[in-house]
Amino acid sequence: xxxxxxxxxxxxxxxxxxxxxxxxxxxxxxxxxxxxxxxxxxxxxxxxxxxxxxxxxxxxxxxxxxxxxxxxxxxxxxxxxxxxxxxxxxxxxxxxxxxxxxxxxxxxxxxxxxxxxxxxxxxxxxxxxxxxxxxxxxxxxxxxxxxxxxxxxxxxxxxxxxxxxxxxxxxxxxxxxxxxxxxxxxxxxxxxxxxxxxxxxxxxxxxxxxxxxxxxxxxxxxxxxxxxxxxxxxxxxxxxxxxxxxxxxxxxxxxxxxxxxxxxxxxxxxxxxxxxxxxxxxxxxxxxxxxxxxxxxxxxxxxxxxxxxxxxxxxxxxxxxxxxxxxxxxxxxxxxxxxxxxxxxxxxxxxxxxxxxxxxxxxxxxxxxxxxxxxxx
Amino acid sequence: xxxxxxxxxxxxxxxxxxxxxxxxxxxxxxxxxxxxxxxxxxxxxxxxxxxxxxxxxxxxxxxxxxxxxxxxxxxxxxxxxxxxxxxxxxxxxxxxxxxxxxxxxxxxxxxxxxxxxxx
Numbered sequence: 323x324x325x326x327x328x329x330x331x332x333x334x335x336x337x338x339x340x341x342x343x344x345x346x347x348x349x350x351x352x353x354x355x356x357x358x359x360x361x362x363x364x365x366x367x368x369x370x371x372x373x374x375x376x377x378x379x380x381x382x383x384x385x386x387x388x389x390x391x392x393x394x395x396x397x398x399x400x401x402x403x404x405x406x407x408x409x410x411x412x413x414x415x416x417x418x419x420x421x422x423x424x425x426x427x428x429x430x431x432x433x434x435x436x437x438x439x440x441x442x443x444x445x446x447x448x449x450x451x452x453x454x455x456x457x458x459x460x461x462x463x464x465x466x467x468x469x470x471x472x473x474x475x476x477x478x479x480x481x482x483x484x485x486x487x488x489x490x491x492x493x494x495x496x497x498x499x500x501x502x503x504x505x506x507x508x509x510x511x512x513x514x515x516x517x518x519x520x521x522x523x524x525x526x527x528x529x530x531x532x533x534x535x536x537x538x539x540x541x542x543x544x545x546x547x548x549x550x551x552x553x554x555x556x557x558x559x560x561x562x563x564x565x566x567x568x569x570x571x572x573x574x575x576x577x578x579x580x581x582x583x584x585x586x587x588x589x590x591x592x593x594x595x596x597x598x599x600x601x602x603x604x605x606x607x608x609x610x611x612x613x614x615x616x617x618x619x620x621x622x623x624x625x626x627x628x629x630x631x632x633x634x635x636x637x638x639x640x641x642x643x644x645x646x647x648x649x650x651x652x653x654x655x656x657x658x659x660x661x662x663x664x665x666x667x668x669x670x671x672x673x674x675x676x677x678x679x680x681x682x683x684x685x686x687x688x689x690x691x692x693x694x695x696x697x698x699x
Numbered sequence: 700x701x702x703x704x705x706x707x708x709x710x711x712x713x714x715x716x717x718x719x720x721x722x723x724x725x726x727x728x729x730x731x732x733x734x735x736x737x738x739x740x741x742x743x744x745x746x747x748x749x750x751x752x753x754x755x756x757x758x759x760x761x762x763x764x765x766x767x768x769x770x771x772x773x774x775x776x777x778x779x780x781x782x783x784x785x786x787x788x789x790x791x792x793x794x795x796x797x798x799x800x801x802x803x804x805x806x807x808x809x810x811x812x813x814x815x816x817x818x
Contacts, residue, residue, distance in 0.1 A: 460792075
């Protein structure tokens with residue numbers, strides 16, 4: 323039963339450090355060198371407490387100082403936990419729930435509200451996953467070199483899933499859950515620190531940073547979504563963009579490209595345009611082509627078609643979009659993209675119809691109100 | 700830790716296997732035998748067998764103490780089990796590593812074996 327022993331111990335430490343932080347920090351302030359576990363797992367809670375503190379920013383800066391990263395043995399332990407939580411023998415839902423629980427320190431209630439599922443469902447997922455870790459003896463370790471790339475891919479997709487859910491929620495409660503997106507960024511930067519020579523980890527981190535950098539411009543005062551062409555680019559966080567680009571350049575220097583680096587490069591091109599008309603669409607289309615060569619995906623094809631509409635015109639793009647009808651008919655962005663392109667080629671009736679279907683399929687409140695506004699004309 | 704690797708494939712794959720030209724089948728068998736020998740020599744395989752096709756299967760259903768014998772495999776499935784291996788390895792990753800190199804194609808289900816020694 324060694325597997326559960328290790329896993330439970332790791333999780334217990336998480337909980338302990340959480341409790342300790344909750345009790346001590348408000349009274350005694352941040353310790354000189356907070357425990358390594360605290361750094362990873364209790365950080366979020368600690369920050370919640372610190373937010374009530376007037377000197378929050380100073381303390382936060384202290385917390386994020388890079389020389390406070392833990393030593394190698396502690397780092398390895400943390401990586402083992404992440405790789406165990408993201409083992410492909412567990413269902414994707416269980417991987418996300420387990421990672422949030424054991425690595426980030428979320429409660430089952432917090433995970434449930436983040437993913438809009440019943441708390442009992444989350445609790446059951448976690449119990450089942452832990453039982454499978456024991457019964458099937460899922461090893462508690464970082465995979466060896468030969469396996470590492472494929473397994474790291476699994477870890478990155480869990481982080482990406484977490485980020486996307488936070489960045490643009492599928493649910494009806496909130497348009498964007500900054501806390502989950504922030505946690506995903508933080509966890510990815512942790513993995514990047516622990517595995518500094520993996521370009522795709524840096525690629526994903528750059529992608530997240532570049533997206534977050536533009537987030538203040540994504541919603542207007544009423545909470546409605548503002549699309550890229552209409553965004554006030556002066557609201558973009560230029561320091562964060564520069565950071566994202568620098569991370570991407572570090573990844574690029576390792577000369578082993580991958581899908582996250584390419585997506586980050588696309589985000590960087592958007593971030594680099596001072597105004598909408600300056601966007602380098604031909605380059606973006608080429609990057610989407612490269613992305614498709616690494617793995618065909620209808621959603622990537624849809625995004626490529628949007629970019630293509632600015633290079634080859636809406637009619638050509640609409641042809642490409644229509645080809646995706648069979649696979650993407652249940653995806654609201656397929657219909658809203660068609661709506662946009664149909665309007666551009668002067669088909670208002672068909673455009674309206676497409677936007678109606680998009681509205682039927684979409685739950686995110688900010689996206690919905692944007693569609694409603696377009697439908698009202 | 701003991702696992703059973705169950706080698707399965709679709710009914711069509713099974714039929715295609717049976718209809719294979721003799722020479723092709725011989726090389727395919729050679730690859731499978733090589734896999735078995737390699738892992739047996741390394742002490743990872745403690746047992747296993749290839750099963751005859753599903754048409755040779757007979758099912759016994761025990762219900763309320765009465766046994767009913769019927770023709771055919773026990774569940775109507777699109778996949779059929781073609782054979783199995785009992786392996787003794789360190790953990791799931793090692794068992795999955797073996798399954799990934801299985802030269803027979805199709806599907807390999809990896810299931811841990813209940814250990815009654817600790818009961």
